[in-house]
Amino acid sequence: MSDKFDVIIIGAGPAGYVAAIRAAQLGLKTACVDAFTGKDGKQALGGTCLNVGCIPSKALLDSSRQYWNIAHNLPAHGISVDNPKVDMATFIGRKDKIVKQFTGGIGQLFKANKVTPYFGTGKLLKGNSVEVTAADGSKQTISATNVILASGSIPIELPFAKFDGKTIVDNAGALDFTAVPKRLGVIGAGVIGLELGSVWRRMGAEVTIIEALPDFLSVADADIAKIAAKEFAKQGLDIKLDAKLNKAEVKKDGVHLTYTDKSGEQKLVVDKLLVAVGRRAYTKDLLADDTGVKLDERGRILVDEHCHTGVDGVWAIGDAVRGPMLAHKGSEEGVAVAEWIAGKAGHVNYDTIPFVIYTEPEVAWAGKTEKELKDAGIPYRVGTFPFAAIGRAVAMNEAVGQVKMLAHAETDRILGVHMVGPGVSELIAECVVAMEFKGSSEDLARIVHAHPTLSEAVHEAALSVDKRAIHKGN
Ligand code: FAD
Numbered sequence: 001m002s003d004k005f006d007v008i009i010i011g012a013g014p015a016g017y018v019a020a021i022r023a024a025q026l027g028l029k030t031a032c033v034d035a036f037t038g039k040d041g042k043q044a045l046g047g048t049c050l051n052v053g054c055i056p057s058k059a060l061l062d063s064s065r066q067y068w069n070i071a072h073n074l075p076a077h078g079i080s081v082d083n084p085k086v087d088m089a090t091f092i093g094r095k096d097k098i099v100k101q102f103t104g105g106i107g108q109l110f111k112a113n114k115v116t117p118y119f120g121t122g123k124l125l126k127g128n129s130v131e132v133t134a135a136d137g138s139k140q141t142i143s144a145t146n147v148i149l150a151s152g153s154i155p156i157e158l159p160f161a162k163f164d165g166k167t168i169v170d171n172a173g174a175l176d177f178t179a180v181p182k183r184l185g186v187i188g189a190g191v192i193g194l195e196l197g198s199v200w201r202r203m204g205a206e207v208t209i210i211e212a213l214p215d216f217l218s219v220a221d222a223d224i225a226k227i228a229a230k231e232f233a234k235q236g237l238d239i240k241l242d243a244k245l246n247k248a249e250v251k252k253d254g255v256h257l258t259y260t261d262k263s264g265e266q267k268l269v270v271d272k273l274l275v276a277v278g279r280r281a282y283t284k285d286l287l288a289d290d291t292g293v294k295l296d297e298r299g300r301i302l303v304d305e306h307c308h309t310g311v312d313g314v315w316a317i318g319d320a321v322r323g324p325m326l327a328h329k330g331s332e333e334g335v336a337v338a339e340w341i342a343g344k345a346g347h348v349n350y351d352t353i354p355f356v357i358y359t360e361p362e363v364a365w366a367g368k369t370e371k372e373l374k375d376a377g378i379p380y381r382v383g384t385f386p387f388a389a390i391g392r393a394v395a396m397n398e399a400v401g402q403v404k405m406l407a408h409a410e411t412d413r414i415l416g417v418h419m420v421g422p423g424v425s426e427l428i429a430e431c432v433v434a435m436e437f438k439g440s441s442e443d444l445a446r447i448v449h450a451h452p453t454l455s456e457a458v459h460e461a462a463l464s465v466d467k468r469a470i471h472k473g474n
Protein backbone atom coordinates (compact mmCIF):
# COMPACT_ATOMS: atom_id res chain seq x y z
CA MET A 1 0.00 0.00 0.00
CA SER A 2 1.36 3.45 -0.91
CA ASP A 3 1.80 6.05 1.83
CA LYS A 4 -0.15 8.74 -0.05
CA PHE A 5 -3.70 9.27 1.23
CA ASP A 6 -6.65 11.49 0.43
CA VAL A 7 -7.05 12.24 4.15
CA ILE A 8 -4.81 11.77 7.19
CA ILE A 9 -6.31 12.39 10.61
CA ILE A 10 -4.06 13.01 13.62
CA GLY A 11 -5.91 11.78 16.71
CA ALA A 12 -8.38 8.92 17.07
CA GLY A 13 -10.68 10.37 19.73
CA PRO A 14 -14.41 10.80 19.02
CA ALA A 15 -13.57 13.70 16.69
CA GLY A 16 -10.79 11.97 14.76
CA TYR A 17 -12.04 8.38 14.52
CA VAL A 18 -15.51 9.51 13.41
CA ALA A 19 -13.96 11.80 10.77
CA ALA A 20 -11.86 8.82 9.58
CA ILE A 21 -14.85 6.48 9.25
CA ARG A 22 -16.98 9.11 7.48
CA ALA A 23 -14.12 9.99 5.09
CA ALA A 24 -13.64 6.30 4.26
CA GLN A 25 -17.41 5.85 3.76
CA LEU A 26 -17.22 8.67 1.21
CA GLY A 27 -14.60 6.74 -0.76
CA LEU A 28 -11.56 8.70 0.43
CA LYS A 29 -8.34 6.80 1.09
CA THR A 30 -7.91 7.49 4.79
CA ALA A 31 -5.28 7.05 7.52
CA CYS A 32 -5.59 7.82 11.22
CA VAL A 33 -2.54 8.39 13.44
CA ASP A 34 -2.87 8.04 17.21
CA ALA A 35 -0.39 7.70 20.05
CA PHE A 36 -2.68 6.60 22.92
CA THR A 37 -1.32 3.50 24.68
CA GLY A 38 -3.74 1.28 26.59
CA LYS A 39 -3.08 -0.51 29.90
CA ASP A 40 -1.78 -3.51 27.88
CA GLY A 41 0.87 -1.37 26.15
CA LYS A 42 -0.90 -1.63 22.81
CA GLN A 43 -2.53 1.11 20.75
CA ALA A 44 -5.91 2.07 22.22
CA LEU A 45 -8.07 3.98 19.76
CA GLY A 46 -10.90 6.25 20.95
CA GLY A 47 -8.91 9.03 22.66
CA THR A 48 -9.80 10.57 26.00
CA CYS A 49 -13.49 9.71 25.63
CA LEU A 50 -13.15 5.96 25.35
CA ASN A 51 -10.00 5.45 27.44
CA VAL A 52 -10.18 7.88 30.36
CA GLY A 53 -13.31 9.99 29.85
CA CYS A 54 -16.94 9.51 28.88
CA ILE A 55 -17.12 5.73 28.80
CA PRO A 56 -15.10 4.70 31.89
CA SER A 57 -16.67 7.48 33.97
CA LYS A 58 -20.17 6.34 33.01
CA ALA A 59 -19.23 2.72 33.83
CA LEU A 60 -18.15 3.74 37.34
CA LEU A 61 -21.13 6.08 37.73
CA ASP A 62 -23.41 3.17 37.01
CA SER A 63 -21.63 0.70 39.32
CA SER A 64 -21.52 3.22 42.15
CA ARG A 65 -25.20 4.08 41.61
CA GLN A 66 -26.14 0.42 42.07
CA TYR A 67 -24.18 0.33 45.31
CA TRP A 68 -25.63 3.63 46.61
CA ASN A 69 -29.17 2.50 45.82
CA ILE A 70 -28.85 -0.53 48.11
CA ALA A 71 -28.82 1.74 51.14
CA HIS A 72 -30.55 4.84 49.78
CA ASN A 73 -33.27 3.74 47.39
CA LEU A 74 -34.10 0.05 47.83
CA PRO A 75 -35.43 0.38 51.42
CA ALA A 76 -38.26 2.63 50.11
CA HIS A 77 -39.22 -0.27 47.82
CA GLY A 78 -39.32 -2.63 50.80
CA ILE A 79 -36.05 -4.32 49.84
CA SER A 80 -33.14 -4.57 52.21
CA VAL A 81 -29.70 -6.06 51.79
CA ASP A 82 -27.51 -6.89 54.77
CA ASN A 83 -23.80 -6.11 54.65
CA PRO A 84 -23.36 -5.31 50.96
CA LYS A 85 -19.72 -5.72 49.93
CA VAL A 86 -17.71 -4.22 47.11
CA ASP A 87 -14.97 -6.10 45.30
CA MET A 88 -12.76 -3.29 44.00
CA ALA A 89 -10.98 -5.50 41.48
CA THR A 90 -14.34 -6.31 39.86
CA PHE A 91 -15.54 -2.70 40.20
CA ILE A 92 -12.52 -1.32 38.31
CA GLY A 93 -12.09 -4.45 36.15
CA ARG A 94 -15.62 -4.15 34.73
CA LYS A 95 -14.84 -0.57 33.69
CA ASP A 96 -11.55 -1.68 32.07
CA LYS A 97 -13.35 -4.45 30.17
CA ILE A 98 -15.88 -1.98 28.78
CA VAL A 99 -13.06 0.36 27.74
CA LYS A 100 -11.25 -2.49 25.98
CA GLN A 101 -14.43 -3.60 24.23
CA PHE A 102 -15.02 -0.11 22.82
CA THR A 103 -11.40 0.81 21.96
CA GLY A 104 -11.08 -2.58 20.24
CA GLY A 105 -14.37 -1.87 18.48
CA ILE A 106 -12.86 1.21 16.81
CA GLY A 107 -10.07 -1.01 15.45
CA GLN A 108 -12.69 -3.31 13.94
CA LEU A 109 -14.60 -0.35 12.47
CA PHE A 110 -11.34 0.92 10.92
CA LYS A 111 -10.75 -2.52 9.38
CA ALA A 112 -14.31 -2.76 8.06
CA ASN A 113 -14.11 0.73 6.54
CA LYS A 114 -10.51 0.30 5.29
CA VAL A 115 -9.06 3.11 7.42
CA THR A 116 -5.30 2.58 7.89
CA PRO A 117 -4.28 3.12 11.54
CA TYR A 118 -0.77 4.34 12.46
CA PHE A 119 0.48 3.97 16.04
CA GLY A 120 2.68 6.91 17.02
CA THR A 121 2.90 10.66 17.38
CA GLY A 122 1.92 12.56 14.25
CA LYS A 123 3.51 15.88 13.34
CA LEU A 124 2.12 18.00 10.52
CA LEU A 125 4.87 19.06 8.12
CA LYS A 126 4.64 21.82 5.51
CA GLY A 127 2.89 20.56 2.37
CA ASN A 128 0.43 18.25 4.17
CA SER A 129 2.81 15.44 5.06
CA VAL A 130 2.70 13.85 8.47
CA GLU A 131 5.75 12.50 10.25
CA VAL A 132 4.81 9.55 12.47
CA THR A 133 7.17 8.79 15.36
CA ALA A 134 6.66 5.38 16.97
CA ALA A 135 7.31 4.68 20.67
CA ASP A 136 10.77 3.25 19.77
CA GLY A 137 11.69 6.56 18.07
CA SER A 138 11.49 5.22 14.50
CA LYS A 139 9.99 7.65 12.03
CA GLN A 140 8.07 7.43 8.76
CA THR A 141 6.44 10.10 6.65
CA ILE A 142 3.03 9.80 5.01
CA SER A 143 1.24 12.43 2.98
CA ALA A 144 -2.26 13.41 1.93
CA THR A 145 -4.28 16.03 0.08
CA ASN A 146 -6.09 16.84 3.36
CA VAL A 147 -4.99 16.58 6.98
CA ILE A 148 -7.44 16.82 9.88
CA LEU A 149 -5.94 17.74 13.25
CA ALA A 150 -7.92 16.11 16.09
CA SER A 151 -5.35 16.03 18.88
CA GLY A 152 -7.86 16.65 21.69
CA SER A 153 -7.15 18.05 25.12
CA ILE A 154 -5.36 17.31 28.39
CA PRO A 155 -6.14 18.26 32.01
CA ILE A 156 -4.96 21.65 33.25
CA GLU A 157 -2.36 21.27 35.99
CA LEU A 158 -2.18 23.66 38.93
CA PRO A 159 1.43 24.71 39.69
CA PHE A 160 0.86 24.27 43.45
CA ALA A 161 -0.91 20.88 43.13
CA LYS A 162 1.03 18.99 40.48
CA PHE A 163 -0.21 15.57 39.40
CA ASP A 164 1.83 12.68 40.80
CA GLY A 165 -0.46 9.96 39.42
CA LYS A 166 -0.97 8.47 42.89
CA THR A 167 -2.12 10.99 45.47
CA ILE A 168 -2.77 14.12 43.40
CA VAL A 169 -4.52 12.85 40.31
CA ASP A 170 -6.34 13.88 37.17
CA ASN A 171 -9.39 12.13 35.67
CA ALA A 172 -7.35 9.09 34.63
CA GLY A 173 -6.06 8.61 38.18
CA ALA A 174 -9.51 9.07 39.74
CA LEU A 175 -10.90 6.35 37.46
CA ASP A 176 -8.32 3.89 38.75
CA PHE A 177 -8.22 4.13 42.55
CA THR A 178 -7.56 0.66 43.92
CA ALA A 179 -9.44 1.40 47.14
CA VAL A 180 -12.17 3.85 48.11
CA PRO A 181 -10.36 6.87 49.56
CA LYS A 182 -11.63 7.72 53.03
CA ARG A 183 -11.34 11.45 52.33
CA LEU A 184 -11.34 12.71 48.74
CA GLY A 185 -10.60 16.33 47.90
CA VAL A 186 -11.67 17.68 44.54
CA ILE A 187 -10.53 20.98 43.06
CA GLY A 188 -13.19 22.31 40.67
CA ALA A 189 -16.97 21.77 40.91
CA GLY A 190 -17.27 21.37 37.13
CA VAL A 191 -18.46 18.37 35.21
CA ILE A 192 -15.57 16.06 36.09
CA GLY A 193 -15.51 17.13 39.75
CA LEU A 194 -19.23 16.46 40.11
CA GLU A 195 -19.30 13.17 38.19
CA LEU A 196 -16.17 11.59 39.70
CA GLY A 197 -16.87 13.19 43.08
CA SER A 198 -20.29 11.44 42.94
CA VAL A 199 -18.70 8.08 42.07
CA TRP A 200 -16.48 8.06 45.15
CA ARG A 201 -19.06 9.67 47.45
CA ARG A 202 -21.49 6.88 46.57
CA MET A 203 -18.79 4.34 47.37
CA GLY A 204 -18.40 5.85 50.85
CA ALA A 205 -15.71 8.54 50.54
CA GLU A 206 -16.07 11.85 52.37
CA VAL A 207 -15.92 14.23 49.41
CA THR A 208 -15.04 17.93 49.67
CA ILE A 209 -15.09 19.98 46.48
CA ILE A 210 -13.30 23.32 46.37
CA GLU A 211 -14.64 25.67 43.69
CA ALA A 212 -13.15 29.06 42.87
CA LEU A 213 -16.32 30.69 41.55
CA PRO A 214 -18.98 32.10 43.91
CA ASP A 215 -21.86 30.59 41.89
CA PHE A 216 -22.43 26.85 41.65
CA LEU A 217 -22.48 25.43 38.08
CA SER A 218 -22.58 28.87 36.54
CA VAL A 219 -22.67 27.43 32.99
CA ALA A 220 -26.14 25.95 33.68
CA ASP A 221 -29.47 27.78 34.13
CA ALA A 222 -29.49 29.27 37.65
CA ASP A 223 -32.78 27.59 38.74
CA ILE A 224 -31.54 24.18 37.63
CA ALA A 225 -28.14 24.70 39.30
CA LYS A 226 -29.90 25.63 42.55
CA ILE A 227 -31.94 22.41 42.60
CA ALA A 228 -28.89 20.33 41.68
CA ALA A 229 -26.81 21.93 44.46
CA LYS A 230 -29.49 21.06 47.03
CA GLU A 231 -29.65 17.43 45.90
CA PHE A 232 -25.85 17.03 45.83
CA ALA A 233 -25.62 18.48 49.36
CA LYS A 234 -28.22 15.92 50.55
CA GLN A 235 -25.98 13.17 49.16
CA GLY A 236 -23.09 14.50 51.25
CA LEU A 237 -21.06 16.22 48.53
CA ASP A 238 -19.52 19.08 50.50
CA ILE A 239 -19.11 21.85 47.92
CA LYS A 240 -17.20 24.93 49.06
CA LEU A 241 -17.85 27.88 46.74
CA ASP A 242 -15.77 31.03 46.34
CA ALA A 243 -12.81 29.04 47.66
CA LYS A 244 -9.29 29.35 46.31
CA LEU A 245 -6.71 26.65 46.81
CA ASN A 246 -3.34 28.08 47.84
CA LYS A 247 -1.28 25.00 48.62
CA ALA A 248 -1.44 21.21 48.43
CA GLU A 249 1.35 19.35 50.24
CA VAL A 250 1.64 15.57 50.13
CA LYS A 251 2.60 14.28 53.60
CA LYS A 252 2.58 10.84 55.22
CA ASP A 253 -1.00 11.20 56.48
CA GLY A 254 -2.45 12.65 53.27
CA VAL A 255 -2.60 15.79 51.19
CA HIS A 256 -2.64 18.95 53.31
CA LEU A 257 -4.69 21.62 51.57
CA THR A 258 -4.72 25.30 52.36
CA TYR A 259 -7.47 27.33 50.77
CA THR A 260 -9.07 30.71 51.26
CA ASP A 261 -12.81 31.29 51.41
CA LYS A 262 -15.01 34.15 52.62
CA SER A 263 -14.12 33.38 56.25
CA GLY A 264 -10.37 33.41 55.62
CA GLU A 265 -7.69 30.73 55.39
CA GLN A 266 -8.90 27.13 55.83
CA LYS A 267 -7.08 23.81 56.18
CA LEU A 268 -8.18 20.36 55.06
CA VAL A 269 -6.43 16.99 54.96
CA VAL A 270 -7.53 14.43 52.38
CA ASP A 271 -6.23 11.01 51.31
CA LYS A 272 -6.50 11.67 47.57
CA LEU A 273 -6.84 14.89 45.62
CA LEU A 274 -8.53 15.09 42.21
CA VAL A 275 -7.69 18.26 40.32
CA ALA A 276 -10.43 18.94 37.75
CA VAL A 277 -10.15 22.63 36.89
CA GLY A 278 -10.72 22.29 33.15
CA ARG A 279 -8.82 20.99 30.15
CA ARG A 280 -6.70 22.66 27.48
CA ALA A 281 -6.12 21.92 23.83
CA TYR A 282 -3.22 19.52 23.28
CA THR A 283 -0.86 20.53 20.47
CA LYS A 284 2.53 19.38 21.76
CA ASP A 285 4.74 18.08 18.92
CA LEU A 286 1.78 18.43 16.53
CA LEU A 287 2.97 21.19 14.21
CA ALA A 288 6.30 21.78 12.48
CA ASP A 289 7.37 25.43 12.71
CA ASP A 290 6.62 26.31 9.09
CA THR A 291 3.11 24.82 8.58
CA GLY A 292 1.32 28.17 8.84
CA VAL A 293 -1.30 26.72 11.23
CA LYS A 294 -2.00 29.25 13.98
CA LEU A 295 -3.07 28.88 17.62
CA ASP A 296 -5.43 31.29 19.39
CA GLU A 297 -4.76 33.09 22.70
CA ARG A 298 -5.83 29.94 24.64
CA GLY A 299 -3.55 27.62 22.69
CA ARG A 300 -6.36 26.14 20.59
CA ILE A 301 -5.90 25.54 16.87
CA LEU A 302 -7.39 28.54 15.10
CA VAL A 303 -10.18 27.60 12.69
CA ASP A 304 -13.03 29.30 10.84
CA GLU A 305 -16.71 28.26 11.02
CA HIS A 306 -15.91 25.34 8.69
CA CYS A 307 -13.10 23.99 10.92
CA HIS A 308 -10.57 25.13 8.30
CA THR A 309 -7.21 26.41 9.56
CA GLY A 310 -6.63 28.74 6.62
CA VAL A 311 -3.79 26.51 5.36
CA ASP A 312 -4.80 24.73 2.16
CA GLY A 313 -6.12 21.24 3.00
CA VAL A 314 -5.57 21.51 6.77
CA TRP A 315 -8.57 21.26 9.09
CA ALA A 316 -8.98 20.94 12.88
CA ILE A 317 -11.82 19.58 15.02
CA GLY A 318 -12.86 18.52 18.53
CA ASP A 319 -11.39 19.62 21.85
CA ALA A 320 -8.34 21.08 20.07
CA VAL A 321 -10.48 23.92 18.65
CA ARG A 322 -13.01 26.49 19.97
CA GLY A 323 -16.41 25.40 21.27
CA PRO A 324 -17.52 23.10 24.08
CA MET A 325 -15.25 20.17 24.91
CA LEU A 326 -17.81 17.45 24.26
CA ALA A 327 -17.43 14.15 22.42
CA HIS A 328 -20.56 14.61 20.30
CA LYS A 329 -19.50 18.14 19.26
CA GLY A 330 -16.16 16.76 18.04
CA SER A 331 -17.79 13.82 16.26
CA GLU A 332 -20.21 16.07 14.37
CA GLU A 333 -17.31 18.33 13.33
CA GLY A 334 -15.50 15.20 12.12
CA VAL A 335 -18.46 14.18 9.96
CA ALA A 336 -18.90 17.71 8.60
CA VAL A 337 -15.21 18.10 7.66
CA ALA A 338 -15.12 14.70 5.93
CA GLU A 339 -18.19 15.77 3.96
CA TRP A 340 -16.73 19.18 3.06
CA ILE A 341 -13.55 17.44 1.85
CA ALA A 342 -15.68 15.13 -0.29
CA GLY A 343 -17.48 18.14 -1.80
CA LYS A 344 -20.69 17.59 0.15
CA ALA A 345 -22.67 19.94 2.40
CA GLY A 346 -21.40 19.34 5.95
CA HIS A 347 -23.24 20.95 8.84
CA VAL A 348 -22.87 21.50 12.60
CA ASN A 349 -25.45 23.54 14.50
CA TYR A 350 -23.54 24.87 17.50
CA ASP A 351 -26.72 26.43 18.93
CA THR A 352 -28.39 23.12 19.74
CA ILE A 353 -25.55 21.06 21.21
CA PRO A 354 -26.89 19.21 24.27
CA PHE A 355 -24.95 19.32 27.56
CA VAL A 356 -25.39 16.52 30.09
CA ILE A 357 -23.97 15.98 33.56
CA TYR A 358 -24.40 12.35 34.59
CA THR A 359 -24.87 12.91 38.31
CA GLU A 360 -27.88 11.85 40.34
CA PRO A 361 -30.15 13.60 39.54
CA GLU A 362 -28.85 14.16 36.03
CA VAL A 363 -28.56 17.67 34.62
CA ALA A 364 -29.16 18.41 30.91
CA TRP A 365 -29.74 21.41 28.73
CA ALA A 366 -29.66 22.81 25.23
CA GLY A 367 -29.91 26.40 23.99
CA LYS A 368 -29.94 29.62 25.97
CA THR A 369 -30.26 30.01 29.74
CA GLU A 370 -32.78 32.46 31.21
CA LYS A 371 -29.91 34.83 32.12
CA GLU A 372 -28.54 34.76 28.58
CA LEU A 373 -31.97 35.70 27.21
CA LYS A 374 -32.37 38.45 29.80
CA ASP A 375 -28.90 39.86 29.08
CA ALA A 376 -29.59 39.81 25.33
CA GLY A 377 -32.93 41.56 25.83
CA ILE A 378 -34.84 38.75 24.12
CA PRO A 379 -38.49 38.55 25.28
CA TYR A 380 -39.37 35.07 26.54
CA ARG A 381 -41.97 33.01 28.37
CA VAL A 382 -41.07 30.28 30.87
CA GLY A 383 -42.76 26.92 31.43
CA THR A 384 -41.73 24.58 34.22
CA PHE A 385 -42.86 21.20 35.46
CA PRO A 386 -41.65 19.26 38.52
CA PHE A 387 -40.89 15.52 38.42
CA ALA A 388 -42.72 15.30 41.78
CA ALA A 389 -45.97 15.41 39.74
CA ILE A 390 -44.85 12.78 37.21
CA GLY A 391 -46.30 9.36 38.01
CA ARG A 392 -43.41 7.41 36.52
CA ALA A 393 -40.82 9.40 38.51
CA VAL A 394 -42.76 8.83 41.74
CA ALA A 395 -43.12 5.11 40.96
CA MET A 396 -39.33 4.97 40.52
CA ASN A 397 -38.84 6.82 43.83
CA GLU A 398 -36.79 9.38 41.89
CA ALA A 399 -39.20 12.30 41.82
CA VAL A 400 -36.76 15.20 42.13
CA GLY A 401 -36.03 18.11 39.84
CA GLN A 402 -37.88 19.80 37.03
CA VAL A 403 -38.01 20.65 33.34
CA LYS A 404 -37.80 24.34 32.44
CA MET A 405 -38.59 25.52 28.94
CA LEU A 406 -37.87 28.98 27.54
CA ALA A 407 -39.74 30.11 24.44
CA HIS A 408 -39.75 33.40 22.54
CA ALA A 409 -42.56 35.61 23.90
CA GLU A 410 -43.78 36.56 20.42
CA THR A 411 -42.93 33.67 18.08
CA ASP A 412 -43.08 30.90 20.75
CA ARG A 413 -39.90 29.36 19.23
CA ILE A 414 -38.09 27.21 21.82
CA LEU A 415 -34.89 29.01 22.79
CA GLY A 416 -33.66 26.79 25.60
CA VAL A 417 -34.62 23.75 27.66
CA HIS A 418 -33.05 23.03 31.05
CA MET A 419 -33.60 19.97 33.17
CA VAL A 420 -32.53 18.35 36.40
CA GLY A 421 -34.05 15.02 37.30
CA PRO A 422 -34.23 11.32 36.46
CA GLY A 423 -33.26 10.27 32.94
CA VAL A 424 -32.93 13.83 31.63
CA SER A 425 -29.84 12.79 29.62
CA GLU A 426 -32.33 11.03 27.33
CA LEU A 427 -35.21 13.54 27.61
CA ILE A 428 -33.10 16.38 26.24
CA ALA A 429 -32.94 14.67 22.82
CA GLU A 430 -36.60 15.39 22.10
CA CYS A 431 -36.03 19.08 22.85
CA VAL A 432 -32.93 19.20 20.62
CA VAL A 433 -34.98 17.76 17.74
CA ALA A 434 -37.70 20.36 18.32
CA MET A 435 -35.13 23.17 18.44
CA GLU A 436 -33.32 21.88 15.34
CA PHE A 437 -36.64 22.04 13.45
CA LYS A 438 -37.16 25.55 14.88
CA GLY A 439 -40.14 24.19 16.80
CA SER A 440 -42.35 26.09 19.23
CA SER A 441 -43.49 25.16 22.73
CA GLU A 442 -46.92 24.66 21.16
CA ASP A 443 -45.44 22.03 18.81
CA LEU A 444 -44.21 20.01 21.81
CA ALA A 445 -47.47 20.66 23.67
CA ARG A 446 -49.46 19.17 20.77
CA ILE A 447 -47.35 15.98 20.55
CA VAL A 448 -48.79 12.86 22.23
CA HIS A 449 -46.39 11.62 24.93
CA ALA A 450 -46.71 8.09 26.31
CA HIS A 451 -48.14 7.70 29.81
CA PRO A 452 -46.67 7.05 32.29
CA THR A 453 -43.21 8.20 31.18
CA LEU A 454 -40.67 10.76 32.31
CA SER A 455 -41.16 12.50 28.94
CA GLU A 456 -44.50 13.78 30.22
CA ALA A 457 -42.46 16.36 32.18
CA VAL A 458 -41.28 17.83 28.84
CA HIS A 459 -44.87 17.82 27.54
CA GLU A 460 -46.22 19.52 30.67
CA ALA A 461 -43.38 22.10 30.70
CA ALA A 462 -44.32 22.96 27.10
CA LEU A 463 -47.98 23.32 28.15
CA SER A 464 -46.87 25.41 31.11
CA VAL A 465 -45.24 27.99 28.77
CA ASP A 466 -48.83 28.85 27.79
CA LYS A 467 -50.01 28.48 31.40
CA ARG A 468 -52.06 25.40 30.63
CA ALA A 469 -50.16 22.57 32.32
CA ILE A 470 -52.71 19.96 33.39
CA HIS A 471 -51.12 18.43 36.48
CA LYS A 472 -49.99 21.59 38.33
CA GLY A 473 -51.30 25.06 39.05
CA ASN A 474 -50.37 27.69 36.47
P1 FAD B 1 -9.53 13.26 22.47
O1 FAD B 1 -10.60 12.34 22.85
O2 FAD B 1 -8.72 13.90 23.54
O3 FAD B 1 -8.59 12.42 21.51
C1 FAD B 1 -7.41 12.95 20.97
C2 FAD B 1 -6.51 11.79 20.62
O4 FAD B 1 -5.41 12.29 19.86
C3 FAD B 1 -5.91 11.06 21.81
O5 FAD B 1 -5.99 9.68 21.63
C4 FAD B 1 -4.44 11.52 21.81
O6 FAD B 1 -3.58 10.54 22.34
C5 FAD B 1 -4.21 11.70 20.33
N1 FAD B 1 -3.13 12.62 19.97
C6 FAD B 1 -2.93 13.89 20.40
N2 FAD B 1 -1.86 14.44 19.78
C7 FAD B 1 -1.40 13.49 18.93
C8 FAD B 1 -0.31 13.44 18.01
N3 FAD B 1 0.48 14.51 17.80
N4 FAD B 1 -0.11 12.30 17.34
C9 FAD B 1 -0.92 11.22 17.52
N5 FAD B 1 -1.94 11.19 18.37
C10 FAD B 1 -2.18 12.32 19.06
N6 FAD B 1 -17.80 14.40 26.77
C11 FAD B 1 -19.08 14.10 26.50
O7 FAD B 1 -19.62 14.53 25.48
N7 FAD B 1 -19.81 13.30 27.35
C12 FAD B 1 -19.26 12.80 28.48
O8 FAD B 1 -19.94 12.08 29.23
C13 FAD B 1 -17.92 13.11 28.78
N8 FAD B 1 -17.34 12.63 29.89
C14 FAD B 1 -16.03 12.90 30.13
C15 FAD B 1 -15.47 12.41 31.30
C16 FAD B 1 -14.15 12.69 31.59
C17 FAD B 1 -13.54 12.13 32.86
C18 FAD B 1 -13.36 13.46 30.68
C19 FAD B 1 -11.91 13.75 30.96
C20 FAD B 1 -13.92 13.97 29.53
C21 FAD B 1 -15.27 13.70 29.25
N9 FAD B 1 -15.89 14.21 28.12
C22 FAD B 1 -17.20 13.93 27.87
C23 FAD B 1 -15.16 15.05 27.16
C24 FAD B 1 -14.70 14.19 25.97
O9 FAD B 1 -13.91 13.13 26.43
C25 FAD B 1 -13.93 15.04 24.97
O10 FAD B 1 -14.72 16.15 24.59
C26 FAD B 1 -13.59 14.23 23.74
O11 FAD B 1 -12.83 13.10 24.06
C27 FAD B 1 -12.81 15.09 22.75
O12 FAD B 1 -12.58 14.33 21.61
P2 FAD B 1 -11.34 14.63 20.65
O13 FAD B 1 -11.37 13.57 19.61
O14 FAD B 1 -11.34 16.03 20.23
O15 FAD B 1 -10.04 14.46 21.56
Ligand code: NAD
Binds near residue numbers: 193
Ligand atom coordinates in the same frame (compact mmCIF):
# COMPACT_ATOMS: atom_id res chain seq x y z
P1 NAD C 1 -15.06 22.36 33.85
O1 NAD C 1 -14.73 23.55 33.05
O2 NAD C 1 -16.35 21.69 33.65
O3 NAD C 1 -14.98 22.72 35.40
C1 NAD C 1 -13.85 23.23 36.01
C2 NAD C 1 -14.27 23.93 37.29
O4 NAD C 1 -13.10 24.23 38.02
C3 NAD C 1 -15.01 25.24 37.04
O5 NAD C 1 -16.17 25.28 37.82
C4 NAD C 1 -14.00 26.29 37.46
O6 NAD C 1 -14.59 27.46 37.96
C5 NAD C 1 -13.21 25.56 38.52
N1 NAD C 1 -11.84 26.05 38.73
C6 NAD C 1 -10.95 26.48 37.81
N2 NAD C 1 -9.78 26.80 38.41
C7 NAD C 1 -9.95 26.56 39.73
C8 NAD C 1 -9.10 26.68 40.86
N3 NAD C 1 -7.84 27.10 40.74
N4 NAD C 1 -9.60 26.34 42.07
C9 NAD C 1 -10.89 25.89 42.20
N5 NAD C 1 -11.72 25.77 41.15
C10 NAD C 1 -11.26 26.09 39.94
O7 NAD C 1 -13.83 21.37 33.62
P2 NAD C 1 -13.66 19.83 34.01
O8 NAD C 1 -14.64 19.41 35.02
O9 NAD C 1 -12.20 19.68 34.29
O10 NAD C 1 -13.99 19.12 32.66
C11 NAD C 1 -13.19 19.40 31.47
C12 NAD C 1 -14.02 19.30 30.23
O11 NAD C 1 -14.41 17.95 30.03
C13 NAD C 1 -15.27 20.13 30.30
O12 NAD C 1 -15.14 21.17 29.35
C14 NAD C 1 -16.39 19.24 29.93
O13 NAD C 1 -17.09 19.73 28.82
C15 NAD C 1 -15.75 17.92 29.57
N6 NAD C 1 -16.50 16.86 30.28
C16 NAD C 1 -17.79 16.63 29.89
C17 NAD C 1 -18.54 15.71 30.57
C18 NAD C 1 -19.96 15.49 30.15
O14 NAD C 1 -20.32 15.91 29.06
N7 NAD C 1 -20.78 14.84 30.97
C19 NAD C 1 -18.01 15.01 31.65
C20 NAD C 1 -16.71 15.29 32.03
C21 NAD C 1 -15.96 16.22 31.33
